[in-house]
Amino acid sequence: MLYSLLFIHPTFANTQDEYFDDMITLKVGRYLKQEFYEVKSDYDGGIYIAIKDFIAFSELREYSKLSIEGENIKLFMAASLFPDSKARYITKKLTNLNTIIIDGQIYLDPQGISELLPIKAVQWRAESYTLVISPDFSLPLDYRIAAQRRKRGIEEEKNSQSATPEKDFFMQEDRKLIDFGMLKLRYDINDISSYFKNGAEQNKGNVDIEYSAQLLYGDFNIRHSLYPNKNLANISLKYPYILQDKTLIIGDNYIRGNNLLGYNSNIRGLSISDNDYTVTRSGQNVTIRGRAAANAMVEIYQNGKVADYQRIEGVEYEFTLEMRSQNDAFTIKIFDRNGVLLTEEIVNVMQGNDFLSAGEWDYNFFYGQNPQAENKAWDDRTYGIAYGVSNNLSYYFDYYNTRNEDTLYQYAKHKLAYRFSTLFVPLVANLSYYDSLTERSQGYIGELSSEIFSHKLFYSYERFSHLLAQDENKDRYQQVEISGNYGRSDYFFRFSNKKYQDHTENIYNTGVSYDVNKVLRIKADLGKTVQKQSEQQHNHTVKIDVDYNEGDFTYNLNANYNQRREAKWQYIARLRKRLHQQTNFAYSVEVNYNKSDHFTLGITFEYKFNDFFKIDADYDSKRAQPHKVRASYETVINMKKPFLTNHAKYPDNGYLEGRIFVDKNANGEKDIDEEPVVGVGVAIGKNKVKTDRAGSFYLSNISPYRSNKLHYDYSGIMVDPTLRANSAEVIELIPASGKKLSVGLVPLSLVMGSIYLPEIADSISKKFFSYVEIVVEKNGNYYSSVSPEYDGFFVLQDLKPGKYNLRINYLGSEKITLAKDVLSINVLPGDTGDFYEGIDFKVTAIEAKK
Structure with a gap:
């Protein structure tokens, strides 16, 4: 089974x-x-x-x-x-x-x-x-x-047009001093059965609000609990891309006090960075922390397979995983509560900047309360700067000022990274030096990495003293690793030696993995630990994994052996289906077995009635009350248009509103006598609406800071072939904002005419029609041009309503004389395009230049 x-x-x-x-x-x-x-x-x-x-x-x-x-x-x-x-x-x-x-x-x-x-x-x-x-x-x-x-x-x-202007990611033209914004209301109850209980066991659920808007030309966001507690969750003012690729954040979740309106509230915090996550490494353990929207699903992938996942309760996620080798690749994927992918980011677990080109520099800055710190009354300060001395040499400086409980950590970190580019094999060296500014603690870390064919070599040496040694639980540490891959399989061998005071620990690890196909991987790791203090102790470990990932399905079978455990063998089997944009349900099953606890079972089932109402049911055999049913409802209100149906999932999402009509005079605005176009599809991806009787549309749930391709679908609508409009355009929005669009179907007219020549030799006639063009001007500016046929016939297409001048531009050496140098034509507005003919040029003489 x-x-x-x-x-x-x-x-x-x-x-x-x-x-x-x-x-x-x-x-x-x-x-x-x-x-x-x-x-x-x-x-x-x-x-x-x-x-x-x-x-x-x-x-x-x-x-x-x-x-x-x-x-x-x-x-x-x-x-x-x-x-x-x-x-x-x-x-x-x-x-x-x-x-x-x-x-x-x-x-x-x-x-x-x-x-x-x-x-x-x-x-x-x-x-x-x-x-x-x-x-x-x-x-x-x-x-x-x-x-x-x-x-x-x-x-x-x-030509001022030759230089392409840099794209304004900050979108300054769309920013406002203040705007109405979007308000999200959310109700959830952790256990429906507790709603009907009495006394202290009764729980009627929680009511939260989240509000996003433009404020002081930045992105303002606030989350607050209304019931049963009135707590401020976080508040921030962001200025994305205001400093090149950096985001300036004021406030964020660094808050003292629980009441937004209370006098004791003290919002603080300031950061400048370009990462939405932080990475902490200790040996082979890597901890990745980041921020995501409430109720989002965050998945972390290790070497292409789902390693863990979390449903975000607040605004943060945290994963701690064990790296199999230095080659491990991690990816974070964040999905909204309906299974739509919001963010996918490759995580740099090496805790440092990449090599910078010569003269290039980078920086980051943070001041405020560390959400993960134990002493939240202390303001952390971290600054960092990096500079590319050459293409192969980069220098990094970081300053840390943080407090954990009653211990103050104040130290500077210097790092040099050098890439040897002239050797037969690639070689990268990193040297880091930690210096405490409050006591005598120091730390040194040296790393060498190279690659020979498909084999990668890594060596590191670490040494710490005083407080740093106490916190790291090691005086000296060194590690050697060899890893590589052969087609579908990979391997690693690793040895590490750690010394702290009179304690010594040697760890030997090896492992292999094999990709049976694109979705199925088998891994097997062996480990041996030898500890020496007053006496020598040994421990052996075995880990076998079978991982299967396909689309929104994840299967995992894990068997662990630990010699020191009472239950030496432990078995875990997991089956999971993530919520998908095109499905209404998700589920997971987890079965654990070991000799001590025997079988434990966990089952979750999630059903989405619509984009706003969802029920979660779960069973956990380890809980005193194993069954639990949770319900949640949320909706986002456009404060500027509160009575319109809004399908936004987050208050940061924006909207588009506009009208599609026959633009008789091509002025870009709908006049009283211009007819609307009914039933036109307006869509971004699968987010689609149609124009109403007035030709109006309202499209919500549009992600900000993204090049959204907006499509117009005229299929099934009787539209005159002379009416033209763009079938698609690219739209970008800032958070919690909207744009108004006027989409006019412009009548395009056609002009036909000829160029008549005097009686001349055929050779001169052929040369004339090869070197001549008709230039069209509108309002004194160039509009278009066309070359005639070899008999002088020409057609001008796609002329919008307006007044045009036609001129002949002859590029030959002969001098030409025209009966009329400029022909004027007035293309009239109308419900459809028109046809104009008889617009003829007459050349009276063609003479060779003397």
Whole structure:
């Protein structure tokens, strides 16, 4: 039965086979950037990039060769792209990459791009819908950038349009001093049965509000409990991208006092950073903390498989995981309460900045209460600055001032990172020095990492003294690790030695994993610990995992052996289906067995009646009251338009309102005599509405800081073919705000005419019609141009209502004389476009220049 539970895929599971065209901002390296880059998206928020298009976009066609041979994808990259002047030959199995194939094109997700090409880091910035790729090689563009900068000054003087302006992520034009914003109301009860109890056991649930709006040209947000307690949860004022890629946050959740209106409230906190998470490492344990919206589902992936997940109760999440090797890759995915992917971010677990280019610098700043600290009355201060001394040498300085209980930690950290680019094999060295400013504590950490073929080598040495040694529980520590992969399998060997006072601990670990296919992985790890103090003690551990991930399903079977435990073997089996955008339910089953506790069972079931009302039921055999049913309801009200139906899930989401009409005079505004267009579909992805009798629409639940592609669907509507409007446009919103759109179907007219020549030789006539064009001007400005046929006939299309002048521009050496130099035409407004003919030029003479 357990085998069937874990490995038989349910018949009602959704298989995702629909993808749609989407647009993102793609940035590769320091200079290469395209704001509207076409990708494929799925309805879970995943993006896929055509690998051949990416190579062309990165200008790598002349420097690389991509081929598909059987199940393998092979990539050659020229030596000129790398600092060590050595070519790269890369082979990957397609089954190990997250690929889709559409019309013969191979598409990879961002993780697949980083696995195929030599990439230092891949970062997905959901708030700006931007994918940032940091290559570990030099782009051809990098070699031309110096010359481009020299030319830019001259080009800008000649044509102010030649320089592309930097995109304003802060969106200053849309900001307001104050606005109405969005209000979210939420009611939830942790146990429905407690509602009907009496006395202290009665619980009527909780009522919370969250409000977002524009305030002082920033993004204001406040969360407050109304019932039964009146506590302020957090309050913040954010200025995203106001300092390049940095976000300035004032307040956040660093609050003293419980009552927003109380005199004892003291909101404090200030930070400048570009990360939404923090990472703390101790040996092989890594702790990742971050922030997410209330009731969101956060999943953390380790090496592509779900390692853990949490439902956010407040505004923060925390995961502590054990790294199998230094090559472990972690990804955070955040889904809203309805299963829609909000954020996907690759986590940098190395706790440091990447290498910076020569002259490049970075910084961060934090002041306020540390939510994880035990002493919340103390204001933490952390500052950091990094500078690229050269392309291969970076320096980092960090200052920490924090308090844990009654102990003050005040120290500085210096770090140097150097990349040896001229050696036969790559070698990276990191040296860190910690110096306490309050007592004699010091710390040294040295790290070396290299790679030989597919084998990676890592060595670290740490030494601490006094208070730092006491907190780290070690005076000296060293670790050696060898790891690598062969196609579908990988391995690691690791030895570590720790000494603290008279205690010594040696740990030996080894492990292998094998990807049976794209969704199934088997892992086996062995460990041995030898401790020496007054006497020597041994411990052996075994860990066997079977992980199966497909879409929103997760299966896991785990067997652990620990020699020191009373119940030496422990077994855990898990089955989970996450809530999906296209399904109304989710569930999970967890079975634990060990010799001491025998079987324990946990079951959860979640049903979504609609986007706002949801019920959760769970069973836990370890609880005194094993059964529990929880209900929650939430809705978001547009304070500017409180009586309109609003489908927003979060108060940060914005809206669009507008009208679609026949714009007779092409002035962009609906006049009294202009008719609305009824039944037009207006959509962003699957979020769709239709225009009403007045041609109006209201589209809510639009994510901020994202390039949302807005589509207009005129199918099924009788629209005159001479009426034209954009079928799509890109819309960006700031949080808790809206935009008004006027979408006019403009009547476009057609003009036909001819150019008549005097009696001349055929050779001169042919030359004339090859060198002539008709230039169209509107309001004194260039509008369009067209070349005539070889008999002089021409057609001007797509002319909006207005007055136009037509001129002849002849580029030949002959002198021409016209009966009339300028022809004027007035395209009249109307419900449909019109047809104008007989607009003819007459050339009276063509003479060779003397």
